Amino acid sequence: xxxxxxxxxxxxxxxxxxxxxxxxxxxxxxxxxxxxxxxxxxxxxxxxxxxxxxxxxxxxxxxxxxxxxxxxxxxxxxxxxxxxxxxxxxxxxxxxxxxxxxxxxxxxxxxxxxxxxxxxxxxxxxxxxxxxxxxxxxxxxxxxxxxxxxxxxxxxxxxxxxxxxxxxxxxxxxxxxxxxxxxxxxxxxxxxxxxxxxxxxxxxxxxxxxxxxxxxx
DNA sequence: GTACAGATTGAG
DNA sequence: TCAATCTGTACT
Numbered sequence: 001x002x003x004x005x006x007x008x009x010x011x012x013x014x015x016x017x018x019x020x021x022x023x024x025x026x027x028x029x030x031x032x033x034x035x036x037x038x039x040x041x042x043x044x045x046x047x048x049x050x051x052x053x054x055x056x057x058x059x060x061x062x063x064x065x066x067x068x069x070x071x072x073x074x075x076x077x078x079x080x081x082x083x084x085x086x087x088x089x090x091x092x093x094x095x096x097x098x099x100x101x102x103x104x105x106x107x108x109x110x111x112x113x114x115x116x117x118x119x120x121x122x123x124x125x126x127x128x129x130x131x132x133x134x135x136x137x138x139x140x141x142x143x144x145x146x147x148x149x150x151x152x153x154x155x156x157x158x159x160x161x162x163x164x165x166x167x168x169x170x171x172x173x174x175x176x177x178x179x180x181x182x183x184x185x186x187x188x189x190x191x192x193x194x195x196x197x198x199x200x201x202x203x204x205x206x207x208x209x210x211x212x213x214x215x216x217x
Numbered sequence: 218g219t220a221c222a223g224a225t226t227g228a229g
Numbered sequence: 230t231c232a233a234t235c236t237g238t239a240c241t
Binding site for chain 1: 224225
Binding site: 056063064065079080081082083084 | 238
């Protein structure tokens with residue numbers, strides 16, 4: 001359940017690995033017109049530049065694409081991979097420390113107001129039962145990957161550098177439930193073999209145990 | 218300038 | 230298994 005409490009700056013200034021875990025169970029609220037698109041975070045990955053070889057900011061690398069990583073925690077770092085898919089990250093740590101957390105999967109939240117579900121009609125939403133659906137549930141496929149959740153939340157380059165603590169169109173809210181440490185699983189990060197085995201084996205990917213919406217990998 | 222790979226996805 | 234095709238890097 002969503003706790004009507006917006007996440008503030010201090011949250012994003014904690015150690016990055018801690019934030020990656022604390023983000024699990026929190027809610028991304030995306031205001032779109034008169035609607036709210038809401039998703040519960042169920043999978044994240046930490047990237048700790050400049051010493052993390054898998055990070056875009058390895059060795060203090062700074063490019064037109066990644067310079068926003070150097071901002072104070074709480075900003076959106078969004079970029080295009082493979083020329084097609086947007087990837088949503090939140091910056092963490094203090095200014096000039098290029099650390100961030102990638103959001104890899106969400107669980108869509110059915111809002112009692114009108115929530116937008118692309119590719120789903122009202123009948124499908126009504127009939128959806130998250131505990132009884134099969135592998136081919138359309139809703140399940142909607143947000144179980146970093147590129148897909150950006151499409152679901154209608155995010156694009158215009159969110160580059162957006163401040164999550166000030167924005168009127170996207171922010172984070174806390175959960176009423178407390179996530180216990182035994183509900184959190186960790187695993188190696190996805191798609192970073194180029195960084196070498198030392199970094200690609202680091203278990204800096206976190207997800208909620210037994211959640212139906214985590215990404216395939 | 219050209220070549221190539223990547224924090225991915227969906228179709229076949 | 231493969232193609233979609235933007236961004237950054239390593240070369241001519």
